[in-house]
Amino acid sequence: MPGVVAAGPPPILPKVSACDGDRRVPTAACSTPRKPPVSESSFLERNQFLIYRLFSLSGLIPVGAFLVVHLLTNASVLGGAASFQSRVDMIHSLGPLLVPVEVAFIFLPLAFHAAVGFLIVANGLPNVGSYPYVGNVRYTLQRVTGMIAAAFIVWHVLQLHWLGTPVGGGQFDPHYASSSAAVAIRPLWVTALYAVGVLSVVFHFANGLWTLGITWGIWTSPAAMRRANAVSVVVGLVLAAAGLGALGGLRTLDVDQARATERWMEEQREQRLPPSGETSTVQPTSTTGKGE
């Protein structure tokens, strides 16, 4: 096909008019509107592009940003019970604001992302069997890990967040952060489920970062996509290390010692001493709370 202009489908006549070639079908821009023979589109259909872009954005901000902060915070348990506790105290220093912040910046955006995500999964037709290319495997994994993430997050929230108290969950005690979390994940099967959940979410986020860059047109050339891919892989590896590190840190935690540290920190708070940072320097016992 020589020449640039000559490309495209030959059977179509160019039209400058706002009306489409086929006059039986009125279009919105057509100057002679006729009764449409078919149904009108809904609000969701008319704003599909916007909704999908908000979905994409929500994966990064706030949900993805929260994920990064969450995993890195958890990894601080590797620095000992006090270090994790002081971070948890910082989050809980929001007091009564914590719930609205959680709802507005985590739960609602996540629910939105998950709802649109399920819609996307339902409308796709994965075909890795016939086309086992890397990109296609990643496309499929993106959907599989999204669904695992949804199940995992619901379970995780019910198990640890106080919202789960009515169903026998809510095992995380913000005043006893490391010890209560360590007890909750101690059964091997729980740790194993956490490992699967964390790795799924991390893959989903890291791969999502890469596709997001294509969706928004941040990286466009194959070379730029390769570079962005390398960055996404590094992000994924760091987050996976942080997530698994936190699990390892909790499993090797000396729960009694951690609880002693946490009780001491709580007493300090109750005496209205400055929380977090400074307390740990004057702390009498081991600040690590870790086993020997």
Add this chain to the structure above:
Amino acid sequence: MIKAAEHLDHESGNGHGQAPEVHPVRVRILRQDVAGGESYWERYEVPHEPNMNVISVLQKIAALARTRDGRRVAPVAWDCSCLEEVCGSCTMLINGRTRMACSALVDKLLAEDPVEIEIRPMSKFPVVRDLVVDRRRLFRSLERVKAWVPVDDSYDHGPGPRISPEQQQDAYPLAECISCGCCLEACPQFTKIELSRGDAESEADFEARRRQAFDANFVGPHAISQAMLFNAHPTGGMIADERLEALTSKGGIQMCGNAQNCVAVCPKRIPLTRSIARAGRAATVWAIKKLFDR
């Protein structure tokens, strides 16, 4: 030249027995007698010849019009025209993968599966008969994004704007699209639309309903790429906004899930994912512009 002549000699196979013993080519084809009808498999066997492609196998099957077990059947129907991967009409699922039948070489296919070659019609378009499918939606997508340069009068407007060699280099690969639909067939986000006319429905109403169904669903990578081709063209770019409007309406670029199968199967190696990302960028800018320029 001598080589070619030898080939011909060899190929004519006039019983002089020197040709190495080759097994006949076994083929299984998914057939369908009428649109919307049941599909069924039939097996065939044709003599092997050097440099055969799937079209030449289909021609032999048509001439035989017999299944492997000797049953006389109606010849298999298929589409083809140019026989050199230019017209885009011979797309089929060959050994499970979408490709052009005219450039699918039998020996390579037998290397994939030495027992039998499997041929099916495309799965994302309604079957008309056997391997012939109705690819109207593919062309409708090109209409949706106005994949043309809008010059619709007979006045002499003088010479058009100049296009730099760099622009040409960038555009040329996109201009090679043959509208074969391989990218659509392999795209996990592009799913089949098959409608049938209701008893009380007029032909015009059915056509309108079909068009609405097409227009509400994914335009597909080929059309996104063509939109980028014509938006990059100085004259074609005069209606760039209309193309972006189409690409950001229902079934537009947002339906792409970045599986990148399209670019992997395109017989013309068109950088479709680059076009998709560029369209994504243009759509981002366009959406922001629309928000603030209103």
